[in-house]
Structures are given as C-alpha cells and as structure tokens.
Amino acid sequence: MLLAASALLLGIPAAATASAASATTGTGWIRLAHLSPNTPAVDVYLYSFGNSNAEIVLHHVAYGTVSPYEEVTAGDYSVAMRAAGASPSSQPVLSTSVTVKAGHAYTVAGMGPESGLRLQVLDDQLTTPPGKSVMRVIQASLKQQTVKFTCGGQTIVPKATFGSVSAYQAIPSGTWTMQAIGSGATATGRWAMEPGTVHTMVVLDGTNGLEIVNLVDAAGAGQPPAGGVTTGFGGTAGHGPGSPAPWLALIGAGALITLTGGFRLRRRGLRRQLTIGS
C-alpha cells in the first residue's frame, strides 16, 4: 500500500517496478534476510509451494545477513525459518507464503523483535527515473527505536520506527554522505549512488551503536540509449539485382562505337570503289 502510494507520488506506475526482460522468460527473483536484532541465527528454507524438498536452504543466517537474489520460476513459494541446526523436518518457528510474479523481485525478511518475530515479504523495485537513483530505508535497530535517515543533509525518512520499511524515493545520482541518527547513536557512511541503481539502506544495531548496510537491489544503464543500435553494413546480407541502367548504358556505348567503326569502314570502301571507277 505504502509502495503503491509512493509510486503514484513519484509518477512511476506501480506496474513498472518489474524487469521486463525476465518477464519474457517467466522467472522472478527472491532473496532472504534476517533483520531481527535479538533473534539468534536461523536456517532459512525456500519451498516451491506443495513441494517438501526445499529449493534453497541457507544455514546459520545471523542478524544482518541478506542473501544474493536467486532467480526462480514464477509461482507460489513458502519460506520457513527454523533455529540454526534444527532438523529440516521439524516444525518451523515461522513460515509465510510468497507469490513470485515473472519479472518481479522480492525480499523475504525476518523482522521485529524475537518476541514478535514475523516474516515480511517486500516487493523490490526494479526501475528508476532516467539518470536517477532510488533508495528506501529499512529500520532494523532495536536499540534505537526511532531513527532519522538523511542523504546529503536532506531528510529521507524523518522518523523510521523499528521494523519499518520506507517507500522508495528518487535521489539525484552522486556520492552522498548518509546518516542514521538515533537518540543515543549515529551511523555515517558515504556511498556512490550511480544513476539507474536501486538501493535498500538497512539500519542495524552494530557492536557499538548503529550501522548502515547498503544493499544494491538492482542496476541498469543510468542513461538508457535511445532506440536500437546500428551495427551492420549489409556486406553479408542478400541483396537485389540493382539497377540495370549502367549495363544498358555500356551496351549503348558499345553500339555507338561499333557503328562509328562500321561507318568509317564503309566510307573508305566506297571511296576506293570510286577511285577505281575513275
């Protein structure tokens, strides 16, 4: 809901958040994350719906870990979390279902405190306005319940509460200093936001105070070229017979020369006859 609303605000149709390329191959992407600060490491399982053999298993996923995207066939899946090392056949601590649409990407994250742990499915954006970068903020710090997030001195999220996910926002490309400012701690980092890239900035509890992790959700040509490319001169293409005019002109010229020669021959011949006759 929040995502759709922000997409409208930014003037990006919500449907355009997908990658059109993979829509043609019928696949989407999924990545798994552990963002619950006081929950011990878990094993994360991804099942194709109704199949008891896991398609992907990630072992000992600790707080702050985000897996790379896995390309999966579009369809229904379920994600289960078990305590690290628990038997794959044991009852999961938590599970949720996710429908993967072709050309779409999702983050399935364990969020909230251990007592209220939940699996949240996030629809990840795969488009940017031309020449810009987009970013959203996940606030996963329990020690600093409310955090202000800034980029280049501009406030991106004024009050990010623990366990919240902001909408994506377009930002000008460039290298920016970003800050997560809590009441008792601040984290600062500097990142290059290339045009055509989509980022998720995750605010975590670090060993000392706060930490910011920069996730690259997607990247493309920052300035997409206009149209196709001109990469052929036709040297190997089949081609038509071309104009017959040059050849016809050549035959005409030949006829003219022949006539000239023939005419001269005849004239000499006549003159000789006349000489002999007198």
Add this chain to the structure above:
Amino acid sequence: MPTRKPAAIVFAAGLVVIVAGSVGLLLTRHPTPALRPVAAGVAALPAPTGPIAAPPQSAQPAPVASPVSLTIPLIGVKTQLITLGLTAGGALQVPSTTSVAGWYTGSPRPGAVGSAIIVGHIDSLTGPGVFYRLSELRRGDDAYVKRADGTTAEFRVTSVQTYLKDRFPTQTVYGPTPDAELRLITCGGAFDPATGHYLSNIVVYATEVS
C-alpha cells in the same frame, strides 16, 4: 590501305563493349545469395581457463574491474572490448571497426549487479563482423568476460530475441536487473539497401553463473 585498320579496331572494340555490357546485365539479374553461417561448432573456441569469479552479493558488493575481452566459444568469438558512450542524439555508439565489440560505459560492468551492455557489428560492407553468428546462440550457451584484474565472469544465455528497430524495447534491454546480467546486441533481420541498414536488432540475454 593503312586507313582501314583503325576503323576495323574501333568496330571490334565496340563489339567487345557490347558483349561486356550484356554479360554484366545478365549476371546481375540473379540476386546474390546471402552468405550462410558456417555450421555451429566449426570455429568453436575453448572456454577461457582460470578462476571464474562469483556473482555479486547484494549487500555491500565488491567493486568489479572493467571488462577487457569477450569469449563466446560456440560461435568462435574472441574479441577485445572497447568502451562506448552515447552519440549526440542519445543513441548507443557502435565500434568504429566491425571486428571488435564494445561495452557501454553507462551500463553496469559485466559481473556487477545489473544489465551490462555489449555491442558488436554483424557485418561490414564486404564481409562478416565480430557478432556475425550471434543469432546462433541458444539458451544454455556460455559467454565469458575477462576483467582488467584478470578475473573472469561466466554468463549463461537465457534467451535470444529479435526486435524491429522502430519497436526496440528500451526498458527490457537496458532496464535495471537485480542480478548480474549481460546483453549482447547486434543487427539482424532484413537489410534495407535503400537506407543501408538492417531493420532489426538481435539481443542475447545472459545471466552470470557461479
């Protein structure tokens, strides 16, 4: 008597020109058949040796070095990669010679998250170019990009598409992707002798494998 000879030579030369013109006319009445691609595998190259780099992580991904060469064993492609930008009109530049391919510097580096764009010619005015056999690639075929730091990224073809240039799907080809992908682009389809251009583009989509 000596005046007769030059006239006879002119007469004979005229006949020769007529014959030459007629032969030329007859020979060009049949369209030249297009050169057919050599059978797949004939010019196959060995896959590059050396370590294959892992696909990027989405959290704080390690920087990826610039691409320097491209190998596609199945279709005998082994080329240096030059760098390409945009023309004043905003279109993609193409390599100035038809024997090398180029990487668009405005796209992600091959092996980094995103869709890296590599472009090459199908032919020159006289013969095949570096991507002459690109359309022979099929899902599952491999392409390798070597980077300036000596590492190699391995890509596997996921689909091969032909698009009319006036209906080129810019977002599909150049838009962001969440994993490391490659787009290999050349010309194809019908050739229009009036404009000197092919009417379509062939786009090979590939994804990095670990």
